[in-house]
Amino acid sequence: MFTRAGAEETFHVGNRVAVLPLTNTSPDPSDAYLADGMTEELIFTLYKEGGLRVIAHASVMNYKDSGKRVSQIASELGVAAVLEGSVRIDGDALRITLRLVDGKTEECLWSQAYDNRLRDIFSLQEEIARQVTTILQGELSRHPRSPHRQRGSRSMDAYLLYMRGRHFWNQRSREGVERAAELFRQAIELDQQYAVAHAGLADVCAVMANRGYGSRKEAIAGARRAAERAIQLDPTLGEAHASRGVMLTEEYDYDEAEKELRLAIDLCPNYASAYHWLANLLHVTGRIDEALEHIQHALSLDPLSPIIGTVTGQLLYEAGRCDEAIQVWRETLELTPGFVPALTALSRASQAEGQWIRAWEYLQAAHELEPASVDVQAEMGLHRLCLGEREAALELLRRAAEDPNILFWSTYVGLGLLLAGAESEARALLEAACAEDEFFCDVRLTLALADALRGSPAQGLTHLDALERRHGCGLPTLTKEILGFRALVHAMGRNDAEARRALDALAHHGAGGAETVHGVSLLWLGDPHEGFRILHEAVQARDYLARFLKAWPLPPAASSDPRYQTVLRELGLPAA
Secondary structure: OOOOOOOOOOOOHHHEEEEOOOEEOOOOHHHHHHHHHHHHHHHHHHHHOOOOEEOOHHHHHHHOOOOOOHHHHHHHHOOOEEEEEEEEEEOOEEEEEEEEEEOOOOOEEEEEEEEEEHHHHHHHHHHHHHHHHHHHHOOHHHOOOOOOOOOOOOOHHHHHHHHHHHHHHOOOOHHHHHHHHHHHHHHHHHOOOOHHHHHHHHHHHHHHHHHOOOOHHHHHHHHHHHHHHHHHHOOOOHHHHHHHHHHHHHOOOHHHHHHHHHHHHHHOOOOHHHHHHHHHHHHHOOOHHHHHHHHHHHHHHOOOOHHHHHHHHHHHHHOOOHHHHHHHHHHHHHHOOOOHHHHHHHHHHHHHOOOHHHHHHHHHHHHHHOOOOHHHHHHHHHHHHHOOOHHHHHHHHHHHHOOOOHHHHHHHHHHHHHHOOOHHHHHHHHHHHHHHOOOOHHHHHHHHHHHHHOOOHHHHHHHHHHHHHHHOOOOHHHHHHHHHHHHHHHHHOOOHHHHHHHHHHHHHOOOOOOHHHHHHHHHHOOOHHHHHHHHHHHHHOOOHHHHHOOOOOOOHHHHOOHHHHHHHHHOOOOOO
């Protein structure tokens, strides 16, 4: 059973430590961001002292003002000790009070107060890290330290701006990352040599590109400039190499992206995001077992991260370990109640099981939390479409299409509009997304279907040809999808010989990846016996496209076939 504890890890709880969010006791409550930033810097510096596994910043921030006992926190995070304390800033005067507490007995292993000037914070962090490591592991000579790299700026104002930027970036909302970008730029203006500020700006651009916040092309270009500048300033900065790896992934340069992400892990083995992003890449390139190994490592370093937990569930689900995936998603919601991506993931899983009422309940819960969310609107519209409620689906999908952040969801909304009969609206949305990224795989596949539906199979094939030229055969799942859609476009265009040739090639690549398109293609080829058999397999394999069968374009003879009703019942859908 997949667990957050990271059972495959070779390290032991004894060398795992958590730095809890430092409490702000300054006269100015707005100085809280600096206490949070110092927590993150202590985590990094403590790791660099050598021999320790330190829980990621995002996970420990869940315990800010939680009121939980140290022993409970240590148990939940799987650590031997917890470092807690407070920060007080008054002008240039800085006071840090710390306690290192045994995770089981809650015995105070060490405590100390530091009085210093704010401008000396970097050397102070190193001193604290050395003392804590000494207490946990004995003489440091037994654990050679990694060469220390100065992350700090020569400008205290730049450092404070960087800390505030990380605070906003961690929110991941459009408003948060835009504010973070502004703060990182201000930090860079004050200190052009500040490598981690450049890396922070690269991370902002990577989130913008991935989530569709503004122009994808501009965001990728910005990520490239910022990451490469950070690497130029400090080639040992793991975060910068990870950011460059994500940027290369977005550009579909998977070989170079993998090199960068693995280098980031070598340079900073405690950086959970690098394992997370490498897992995403491995998944895209068809190495699901390796992806699961790396995502579990990420989860062991950042066990309370809701996004890492959600991605873990997605990878488990695609590996066929559905019960484990659902359990991970539920645990994610227990740790981060109301995390919308986990709710929508559980909704999709419920749909695949034919539990449509339960699936709608998850979506309603997500809608109550984020009523304006484009992804929730899209999922609700697609849910209605699956049930055959076209008018209700169109209303929801059109509302989603008006959102300025639609790019990330353009494939799903475009497919929904297309299957609901709004072909011109679907095409406008999909072509706009294609203009932002001409090799956006799912967009091209959906455009191929749109062309087949309007009787232009030759135009549909150009989209598939473009994908094949760009990506070759290096992506096993995409290769199967291209062959499946190629068969469907040919079959709908009455080019039976080419459709059969594509299906033979698809069979050569093995099962999985395009079952629904395969089955529908056979129906268009006049082979209902084999077509419905494949569609039954698609339902059993929980193929995502199978749930749209009530809206899928089928030849009239197939729609009236009793076996069609059988497949709908297997999906838990009402009769056509």
